[in-house]
Amino acid sequence: MSTSTSEWPWQYHFPPFFTLQPHPETRAKQVSAWKSLILDYCQKNKLYIVDVREAHQLPLFHNTTMNRKLDPSVIVSILSELAKTGNAAALDKAKNRWEIYWHTLEEWASMIYDHICELGMQNSVLTLFELSQGDDVQSKEFSGMQTDVLVKVLRVLENERKCELILSDEEQGVKFF
Amino acid sequence: MRRRAGLGAIQKHKLEQEKYKDKGSEIQENLFEQMTKQLGVLEENLEEFATKHKNKIRKNPEFRRQFQEMCASIGVDPLSSGKQGFWSVLGIGDFYYELAVQIVEVCLATNYKTGGLISLDELRTRLIKARGKGKQHQEITQDDLIRAAQKLKILGSGFMVVPVGKGQYMVQSIPGELSMDHTAVLQQATQSNQAFVSVSYLKRELGWEDERARKALDHMVDQGLAWVDLQSPKEKLYYFPSLFNACIDSTIS
Structure with a gap:
């Protein structure tokens, strides 16, 4: 977890940043700063899932030094903004659990496909485990990707007819074309 | 024997009065x-002096200030348009106009995060950084900046130099004038050294009524100059990003 002060933007130390601003222009600045902060934070910490009910356990939404928290309803509205650009998606109707995509699913998809092409692995079958945890991907940003997210990314490739997912109970794999 | 005043004497007296x-x-x-002649000569001399020391005026801030003071004492404004033909040849006006343009540039570049307020110190630091390394580019004083910024007034109420006490100034670069009350709020926030004030703080420091303090503060929020913090245990706080050090120091976001 990155909690050292140098890694936070100035807003994180600005107490009113944690109160939704009433003035529309100021609020627009605030929301846009929150959007980039959330994506940056999740990227640095490889955090693919955020549960709004437990959000205050994350230093991101709770600055314990100055005792300021972002209200859960505000978190939901900012995540909803991120959803508009394909950078987040609610997993339940109550909008409690969210997947965060600091790269959109499309961006992830082309990163993975580029990697497969580099290795010349078209026409071969890989398990999802290999694809996210294997030795070949250690240096890649998508290494360690959460399986649910990985499946969604591969669905994008599947729609482009660049792969086919093989999802059975015992084995989860993918064949690239 | 004393002569009595006659008609003649009165007329004579009248004549004398008129003569006087x-x-x-x-x-x-x-x-x-x-x-007028002397002033004319003085002005001529001043012009001569300015021509002779043109470079020194441009390069030496202390000299520049003294020159400006000298001009002011005889009612000559080297920046006014009256004698522009002559003074613009000197390039003294240019010096300030150039500064003014740079002030606008710095203000526009920082507006998005400060909401259109910047302290003169901060403005100076940023401006000098942007001006390049030459020595004459570096020696810009507060006085120069205030003079240049005041020239921007002709552009309307968009640019204002607001004194906030203790020799400190802020430059406002958004449309809409700040009233006396708003300036007083800024002064308090600057002097508190905390970048924020509250209704009770203003009541205590300025002896204001609740209503007056709240109205002034809400106006600053409506202008995008202040942010509200509702999570302080005591009361609603009003923060000024333009006075918040971490914000001022940040170069990117």
Whole structure:
């Protein structure tokens, strides 16, 4: 977890940043700063899932030094903004659990496909485990990707007819074309 | 034996009075003429002096300030348009106009995060950084900046230099004037050294009524100059990003 002060933007130390601003222009600045902060934070910490009910356990939404928290309803509205650009998606109707995509699913998809092409692995079958945890991907940003997210990314490739997912109970794999 | 005053004497007295009056206005005219002449000579000398020391005026901030003061004392404004032909040849006006443009640039570049307020110190630091490394580019004083910024007034109420006490100034670069009350709020926030104030703080420091303090603060929020913090245990706080050090120091976001 990155909690050292140098890694936070100035807003994180600005107490009113944690109160939704009433003035529309100021609020627009605030929301846009929150959007980039959330994506940056999740990227640095490889955090693919955020549960709004437990959000205050994350230093991101709770600055314990100055005792300021972002209200859960505000978190939901900012995540909803991120959803508009394909950078987040609610997993339940109550909008409690969210997947965060600091790269959109499309961006992830082309990163993975580029990697497969580099290795010349078209026409071969890989398990999802290999694809996210294997030795070949250690240096890649998508290494360690959460399986649910990985499946969604591969669905994008599947729609482009660049792969086919093989999802059975015992084995989860993918064949690239 | 004392003569009694007759008609003749009265007329004589009247004549004398008129003569005195004439003489008086004559002397006055002469004096005025002389003074105008002297001032003219002084102004000529000043121009001559300025031509001679043109480079020094441009390069040396202390010299520049003294020159400006000298001009002001005889009512000459080297930046006014009246004598522009001459003064613009000197390039003294150019010096300030150039500064003014740079002030606008810095303000526009920082507006998005400060909401359009910047302290003169901060403005100076940023401006000097942008001006390049040459020595004459670096020696820009507060006084120069205030003079240049005041020239921007002709552009309307968009640019204002607001004194906030203790020799500190802020430059406002958004439309809409700040009233006395708003300036007072800024002064308090600057002097508190905390970048925020509250209704009770203003009541205590300025002796204001609740309503007055709240109205002034809400106006600053509506102008995008202040942010509200509702999570302080005591009361609602009003923060000014333009006075918040971490914000000022950040170069990117």
